[in-house]
Amino acid sequence: MTAETRYASSPAEVLSWNTAQTRKELLIEQLFIQDEIKLVYSHYDRFVTGGIFPVTRALALTPPDQFKAAYFLERRELGIINVGGPGMVKVDGETFEIGFKEALYIGKGRKELLFSSKDAAAPAKFYLNSTPAHHEYPNRLVTRKDAEIVTLGAMETANHRTINKLLVSTVLPTCQLQMGMTELKPGSVWNTMPAHTHDRRMEVYFYFEVPQGQSVCHFWGQPQETRHIWMQNEQAVISPPWSIHSGAGTSNYTFIWGMAGENLDYGDMDVCAIPDLK
Ligand SMILES: O=C(O)C(=O)C[C@H](O)C(=O)CO
Ligand SMILES: [Zn+2]
Numbered sequence: 001m002t003a004e005t006r007y008a009s010s011p012a013e014v015l016s017w018n019t020a021q022t023r024k025e026l027l028i029e030q031l032f033i034q035d036e037i038k039l040v041y042s043h044y045d046r047f048v049t050g051g052i053f054p055v056t057r058a059l060a061l062t063p064p065d066q067f068k069a070a071y072f073l074e075r076r077e078l079g080i081i082n083v084g085g086p087g088m089v090k091v092d093g094e095t096f097e098i099g100f101k102e103a104l105y106i107g108k109g110r111k112e113l114l115f116s117s118k119d120a121a122a123p124a125k126f127y128l129n130s131t132p133a134h135h136e137y138p139n140r141l142v143t144r145k146d147a148e149i150v151t152l153g154a155m156e157t158a159n160h161r162t163i164n165k166l167l168v169s170t171v172l173p174t175c176q177l178q179m180g181m182t183e184l185k186p187g188s189v190w191n192t193m194p195a196h197t198h199d200r201r202m203e204v205y206f207y208f209e210v211p212q213g214q215s216v217c218h219f220w221g222q223p224q225e226t227r228h229i230w231m232q233n234e235q236a237v238i239s240p241p242w243s244i245h246s247g248a249g250t251s252n253y254t255f256i257w258g259m260a261g262e263n264l265d266y267g268d269m270d271v272c273a274i275p276d277l278k
Pocket of ligand 2: 197
């Protein structure tokens with residue numbers, strides 16, 4: 001297992017960042033390494049982003065040094081979305097089968113977490129987000145049929161997309177984690193436009209289904225002082241609570257969003273008028 005630490009930064013500090021430093025601080029370039037677990041521990045809301053890619057053997061999720069915990073979920077909760085072939089997660093002896101684009105919530109206090117693929121020729125890719133937790137909520141598999149689904153935008157403004165709210169308070173109880181998946185319609189390229197901030201919560205975006213040879217330009221920064229990061233398929237980016245998080249692809253694509261912070265109100269964002277962005 002590798003577990004990197006990323007620090008929090010202020011709007012004033014990031015004004016001096018060049019491209020390399022921006023990428024070092026915010027971009028998570030590789031999450032899926034065969035038969036390995038990769039974690040990134042952010043000081044924003046103690047949010048962990050990770051990738052588990054079991055191909056030839058099952059992988060056990062154990063706590064990184066940063067937690068100083070006896071087991072991963074001692075004081076945390078966990079959300080997983082499978083972006084690969086069919087897989088299994090064994091939680092204290094109970095096995096959950098997770099298909100492509102299905103989510104699993106695992107509550108605080110569970111000790112054994114074992115990840116495997118059904119077929120090494122089509123391995124599962126478990127994308128995970130984890131946040132500190134104070135209460136034990138039930139484990140639950142969440143598929144598209146359980147999700148709260150909203151379609152936003154329009155073809156004419158190139159932002160027509162479906163937001164699948166998977167691990168959110170209207171679907172199941174969590175302490176502070178919220179996760180979902182947004183799918184852009186063919187011909188649409190803009191996500192989260194109009195852009196927004198939510199100073200109460202940080203957010204991480206994980207882009208996937210970006211076709212070969214295409215990329216996503218992710219926008220971040222304060223609305224009056226924006227920056228960009230070019231991102232490739234299966235990369236993630238940390239969005240500070242004070243930052244917009246929006247992207248334009250050279251094609252359509254899908255992304256997973258995960259948040260943690262002050263509250264569980266998905267809709268409380270502060271929307272930025274498009275002509276005001278700088
Ligand atoms: O396309 C969108 O718009 C989103 O998916 C927005 C995210 O869900 C988000 O930023 C929630 O705060
Ligand atoms: Zn947001």
